[in-house]
Amino acid sequence: MAVQYDLEGQKRAYAKWAPIYDKVYVKLLADAQRKAAATAARCGPNILEVGVGTGLVLPYYPHHCRVTGIDLSADMLRKAVDKKVARHLGQVGLLAAMDACNLGFADHSFDAVTVPFVITLVPDPEGALDEMHRVLKPGGEIIVASKLGADDGPVMHIEQALAPLVKKVGWSIAFKASRLRNWAAKYDDMEVIEISPVFPVGFFKLVRIRKNAV
Template sequence: MAKPYDNDQTKKEQVREMFDHIAPRYDLLNHTLSMSIDRLWRRHVVRIVRRCRPRHVLDVATGTGDLAIEMARRIPGVRVLGVDLSQRMLETARRKVAARGLDERVLLEEGDAEHLTVAAASVDVATVAFGVRNFENLEAGLRELHRVLKPGGKVVILEFSRPRNRIFRALYEFYSYRVLPRIGGAISHDKRAYEYLPVSVGEFPAPEAFLSLLARAGFRDCRSRSQSFGIAQIYTGVK
């Protein structure tokens, strides 16, 4: 199991430390290194969520709040609870929420995806954007997402994946393993964090295997939608 750092801390502790450390530069690097294509993927997620006409959405591993904010802006009347391990990421998210006047529609809390304090069967949609590969216990996290959803509620997960096309995958992995850590490390002053990213993507289950994990957690109608030649996938399932 990939961890950001080479020490005796648990993966969860290391992930929290990593995001606390890179939080000040996270948004700049996130959009720069992805050439802002991550914004397009999030818009696709928002469209899927909007079709559910939710009143209450839980955004797990909310980070600096990009997805939570987009859902609040684009889905009439929705209230979003964003949960994340990292207080420093949440501090950035709170500033962004306040700047957009969304304080009454987006609530942010420190929390653990595998031990959510959210009541069972209390949310209409649960989302995760680029966070499930950081779960220490992936299956436990998926079971928690299932627990908090109302019957008929939907989970929507956006996550990186390895492209299937051999040539495109080679280009993608050259960028991920060679270029990204150098740029990310230089700007964030934490090269290990950006070395961890491609390793964690490489270890993450392939789409078919992840769909099986969703089904094992109790979801039905599990589907994946490839994004940008397979660089990312949007997974959905229904409780």
């Protein structure tokens, strides 16, 4: 049975975010976004960014890349198109409205798929990851940047104590790194090869999931 979820609610929420998103997040997310783009470019030139939003990450992809961006929100995408034109971002190709869980691309289309600050917003993250796996070439990587809750240890306890405060600013610790590991484990060819902390003070994580040639 298909998973039912509220795509329209998500679109309405991001219609409100679109005019202010860059001002709020440009500095906070920059380190993770820059590292996600550089990691993807090392896999090869043909890159898909899922949930491209206003295109904050687009200038970080090197000029030899060919980046395709998709997003659910037409309002966010419009900002990405403006950025592509205003900043002459020749590395950016198609920017299209699309659901992460239903990607309109052929199997094995991309060298890398980046997912910066999106995966926790998708009601069916495993469904979205399945699609990313499908469109990724063997040898490629899915690169997730996100706030991910710790699975155990002292950090988990600190996060639990701070959870109400974190929730007030719209973040959640509910999505744990183990959820990505568990998803990868159901595939013979997927492997989490790195989870590294990024600015600020490791609050965000960069996760590399490689599609091995089998």
